[in-house]
Amino acid sequence: MSTHNETTILTSNRIHEPLTLGKWFKNVWTAVSTVTKGMAITFRYVYGVKPVTIEYPEVREELPANSRSRLFNDVENCISCYQCATACPVDCIYITATRRDKEAPAIKTKDGTPIRLDLKQYTIDTALCCYCGLCTTVCPTECLTHTTDYEFAQYTLSSMKYDYLADDIKVWRDRIVKD
């Protein structure tokens, strides 16, 4: 654009109309009247309007029932069908399952589906999860659900990996899952 010795003096291209006395007074009048009108609207909000902000740590908002937040898998009802892992667009669900022994007693899920595979690992990397809800809609036994729990910040990345077979998951299971 500019070479070294070139002198550039740019001026704004805004259109400035010549100011007459009448225009000056008209300008002042529109400025005062429109600002007053605006202030009148704003002042209506001083009294008689309820505050809409929520003071978060003291007041916690209750999310709607089908809000998509922290995932929870009720492993006792899981039949290891891999459908959630297939549907996941970011591949953040890791499942390991082995064939169940024939001698072992037959078990069923809550809705009566026989469990033919032993679930060895069910891990969701919630740091990768995009909370789209596609995994919960394909779940045939409805054991994988979104809960309404939204406070699950962690210090480390690895603690965002939830192993749903571990014992510590059961601690918050009772707190957040409503049957």
Place this chain on the structure above:
Amino acid sequence: MDQYNEEQEKLHTDLLTLNMGPQHPATHGVLRVEIKTDSEVVAQAIPHLGYLHRCMEKHCEDVDYRGVIPYTDRLDYLASMSMEWGYSLAVEKMLGTEVPARAEYIRVIIAELQRIASHLMYFGTYAIDLGAFTPFLYAFQDREEILRLFEEISGARLLYNYVWIGGVWNDLNDEQLRRIGKFCDKMEENMKKYHALVGMNKIFRDRTANVGIISKELAYEYGATGPVLRGSGVEWDLRKNRPYGYYDKFDFDIVTGKGEMGQVGDCWDRYYVRVFEINESIKILRQALDGIEAGPIMGKVPKIIKVPEGEIYLRTECPRGELGYHLISDGGKKPYRLKVKSSCFTHTSMLPDLAPGQLIADFVATIGSIDIVLGEVDR
């Protein structure tokens, strides 16, 4: 005076390079504009893109047709519903799926609510760009109601994954429909107030009138769409000119800029178009609430979607302009190619033509008025 000019010619002057962004609040995201300025006047502006590039188009080639929808959400994250609708329409056209009437009505309702929410966001942040903070709070107060409704029906506040191929995910119940009706009445009243508060304000008018003028020719040249094109006085709205969904059943007007405060196509005209489009959306919403009928919300879609071989280009009218999906299928479970044509990208490429000769403060007003979302620009 001659002496002054002589003195100045001897002085070595140069243009100052200034980086605006990527974290500048006025660029609405991560846009970096490299500006060459002479004191306060912009000589040249070069937008640099790519700070929010997420390889969306490539990702889509690796997920099945249902899994693409969460990715389309993240294009224009302020108007996710409209983004999903465009994609779903493209796949439905290729599959030949019939969408039930109730689902079509719900799609119109949520898309118009989304348009209102998106324009309210523009209204609030544009006022902030120009130094007024109060309108931002008013706009967010109303937007919150829409987001709350979306959260109830879809489960999320921004990235909904609600419009599915063949229909919509959840149904709206009567209480929610009544709430939308009430919201329409409230919004109509509020928009009058907001327009008196911001649009008619003398300071706002002086900041926006005759600033960032996009003439009809320039808009055609770059292929501008949506409110930017309509702000330049062109009557073009895909909902009216090339109706998709159930839009041909509704009666509404196309708002165009008339140059009330200055020349046609200035920032004030684009503001005017967006604010009065909210009123048109309310008109559509009322007709949709009257027309909605009971019935299923999901059409017949196979469990594993396999789109027949072929390609389609489909465009829809989103709050920020036309969004086009070019979908190519090779008959498999995953899209062979999905190209997204974004309106924000074309609008961003107009900046170098608009900037020269503007004051820096006016340049901020210009960026705000074309209302870009960087998620859609970079994809």
